[in-house]
Structure formats: structure tokens, C-alpha cells
Amino acid sequence: MQLLPTLSVAVAALAQLTAAAPTANGSPVLVRHEWRTLSKVQQLEYLSAVKCMQNTPPRTKALYSGVQNRYDDFVALHINMTDQIHFVGQFLPYHRGLLALFEADLKNTCGYKGAVPYWDWSLDSTSVDSFAQSPIFDATYGFGGNGQYLTDAEKALLVDTAALVIPNTTGGGCVTTGPFANVNASMGPGSSTDYTPHCLRRDFSGDFASQSLNSSLVDIILSTPDFLLLDRRFQSLELDLAGVWIHGGGHFSVGGNTGDMSDMWSSPSDPLFWSHHAMLDNVWNQWQRLNWTVRKAEITGPDTMWAYPYNYFGDVPYKNITLAFELAYGQLGETVNISQVMDTTNMPCDVNSYTYA
Numbered sequence: 001m002q003l004l005p006t007l008s009v010a011v012a013a014l015a016q017l018t019a020a021a022p023t024a025n026g027s028p029v030l031v032r033h034e035w036r037t038l039s040k041v042q043q044l045e046y047l048s049a050v051k052c053m054q055n056t057p058p059r060t061k062a063l064y065s066g067v068q069n070r071y072d073d074f075v076a077l078h079i080n081m082t083d084q085i086h087f088v089g090q091f092l093p094y095h096r097g098l099l100a101l102f103e104a105d106l107k108n109t110c111g112y113k114g115a116v117p118y119w120d121w122s123l124d125s126t127s128v129d130s131f132a133q134s135p136i137f138d139a140t141y142g143f144g145g146n147g148q149y150l151t152d153a154e155k156a157l158l159v160d161t162a163a164l165v166i167p168n169t170t171g172g173g174c175v176t177t178g179p180f181a182n183v184n185a186s187m188g189p190g191s192s193t194d195y196t197p198h199c200l201r202r203d204f205s206g207d208f209a210s211q212s213l214n215s216s217l218v219d220i221i222l223s224t225p226d227f228l229l230l231d232r233r234f235q236s237l238e239l240d241l242a243g244v245w246i247h248g249g250g251h252f253s254v255g256g257n258t259g260d261m262s263d264m265w266s267s268p269s270d271p272l273f274w275s276h277h278a279m280l281d282n283v284w285n286q287w288q289r290l291n292w293t294v295r296k297a298e299i300t301g302p303d304t305m306w307a308y309p310y311n312y313f314g315d316v317p318y319k320n321i322t323l324a325f326e327l328a329y330g331q332l333g334e335t336v337n338i339s340q341v342m343d344t345t346n347m348p349c350d351v352n353s354y355t356y357a
């Protein structure tokens with residue numbers, strides 16, 4: 001419990017130092033802040049930038065029939081890449097690059113000047129009841145709250161989005177408050193990029209949040225000795241509820257059994273996706289800075305989904321990834337090597353470098 005604030009202070013101090021350094025491409029270094037530390041004006045600016053993306057013509061409509069707007073470009077890319085970017089060694093680097101491209105597009109397409117805010121869910125997971133009270137779910141200065149309560153019979157009519165049965169969920173239906181209450185998700189649930197317009201759904205589980213998103217887990221993750229174990233602690237140690245830590249924790253605590261956030265393919269349909277993944281990236285970055293000399297270049301893991309150490313369904317052939325492994329972003333960004341996204345203060349040319357406050 002003590003470790004995280006201390007580390008955060010140390011990392012913030014370090015970030016200030018590194019922020020002064022020029023970046024490779026000369027673009028400004030953005031600072032990603034925790035949602036609740038933004039001013040109300042900044043919160044509204046971010047939410048309206050996301051809405052602007054949802055109201056701007058797409059780039060990849062010709063490739064994916066479900067894509068209706070610029071925001072959907074990113075949802076479709078994630079759907080399309082899902083089998084190559086989860087339960088593999090490139091999970092963290094790929095999502096770092098994806099987030100940076102989304103952040104750059106908020107600026108280039110919608111004139112947003114800030115960074116993607118991160119959501120430190122450990123602040124909201126101190127008890128079962130605290131989760132739903134998070135300021136990030138505020139109806140005006142947040143992303144809106146839980147989905148409408150559905151009975152089990154009503155939920156049974158919907159597609160199960162989570163790979164596991166999430167305990168004690170409290171919503172299940174459409175989000176009825178906040179800026180995304182009347183915005184349709186265009187694709188999902190599932191792996192298709194066909195047009196399947198539906199209301200954004202959430203199905204909170206404060207119970208699961210308190211077990212998978214608490215600060216003790218973050219402390220354990222930050223004390224992990226090597227990247228292979230670190231990656232497992234992010235992505236899952238086993239394919240059961242106890243084995244799901246902070247990555248699945250954020251997805252399933254919001255999405256529950258029927259929500260968009262629980263869907264492995266189309267979870268970026270819920271705008272909370274970006275702030276959840278910014279927090280994951282923040283934790284990886286903090287871990288890297290604890291031993292920067294080594295960890296600026298430390299990467300490993302399988303190149304193939306469900307291969308060791310994620311071989312829950314038996315052994316699968318794979319190669320170990322290296323810094324030279326290529327991360328492809330389709331029409332949305334340049335293909336880069338993992339080495340190009342290892343240092344958040346020295347990111348590729350088409351995105352911004354950044355630090356965390």
C-alpha cells in the first residue's frame with residue numbers, strides 16, 4: 001500500500017527530468033494525467049474530442065463495412081488484430097503504440113491539445129461499493145455509469161462478452177448516463193467487423209474490481225523481477241478468475257458478462273478502453289523506470305497466441321519475440337519495431353512522446 005505513492009512520486013520526478021529532454025522528432029512531450037486530477041474543463045475537452053472522433057468520417061470504411069466514423073477505425077483495427085496482440089509478448093508494446101496513435105488522432109483530427117488521461121482504478125477498488133462511485137463514471141464530468149440493471153433472464157438474451165463468468169455484476173444493459181448514453185457502438189460483440197449497431201453496455205462488478213484492481217496487486221506487479229512474469233501478471237496467470245489481474249480486471253469489472261468492455265475483440269467500443277490501457281501502460285512504464293538500463297530493452301514472450309506461457313489449451317508452436325518484432329497498425333499508422341516504443345519519451349515520428357504524472 002505504501003509502495004505505489006512513493007514510486008509514483010519518484011517516477012513523476014524522473015518524468016519531469018526526462019520531459020525536458022528533446023525528442024527524436026521534436027514533437028512536444030505530452031503528459032498523461034489521472035482522470036480525477038484534470039480540471040472540469042479538461043475533462044470536458046477530452047470527452048468532446050472522443051465524441052468528435054465519433055462524428056468525423058472514417059478512413060477504413062472500404063475495408064470494414066462496420067466502420068462508420070473515425071473512432072470506429074480504431075475499433076476495427078483492434079478487432080482485426082486481436083489474435084496477434086493478446087496472450088503474446090507484444091501485448092504491451094502493441095497497445096502502447098495503438099494508444100499513441102489514438103492520442104495523435106485526437107490532436108490531428110479533432111484539435112485536442114492534451115494527452116489521453118489514465119484511469120487509476122486502484123483508487124476505486126478499495127471496497128466492493130467504492131467502484132461504482134468512481135468520479136470517472138460521472139454523468140457530466142466522466143464517461144457515464146453502469147448499464148441498466150438486467151435480470152438473469154434478460155441477460156440470457158444477450159451475447160456473453162466475457163470469456164469467464166464474472167461474479168456479482170450489477171448492470172448488464174445500456175449505459176443511460178453520460179456523453180456516450182445515446183451513441184451506438186458500430187461493431188461487436190465478437191470478432192466480426194460487420195455493422196452491428198447497438199447501445200454501449202456495461203455490467204459493473206465492484207466485487208471483481210476489489211480483487212483484480214487493488215493497489216496490492218499493482219505493488220506486486222511493480223516488484224516483478226523480469227518481463228516474462230510481468231507480462232503474465234498483466235495478461236493472466238491462469239485462465240480463471242483468480243488468474244486474471246489488472247488487464248482483464250479493468251475490462252471485466254466494467255464490462256461484466258454483457259458489456260462491450262469485456263469483449264476481447266471490440267472492447268475499444270467503450271471509450272473507457274483508452275484510459276484503462278493508459279493505466280496499464282503507466283504501470284509498465286513505472287516498472288521499466290525502476291531499472292531503466294536493463295528494462296529499456298527488456299522484451300520477451302511468444303509471437304503466437306496461446307503459446308507458452310499462455311498455453312492453457314495445450315502446446316502451440318511459437319518463436320520468442322525480440323526488439324526487432326514488427327507492430328503493424330494497418331491504415332492508421334506506420335509499422336514500427338518494438339524497439340521504437342520501448343521509451344515513452346522517444347516515440348516514433350507519427351505520434352507524440354509522453355510521460356505520466
Ligand SMILES: [Cu+2]
Nearest residue numbers: 078085086095
Ligand atoms: Cu487489446
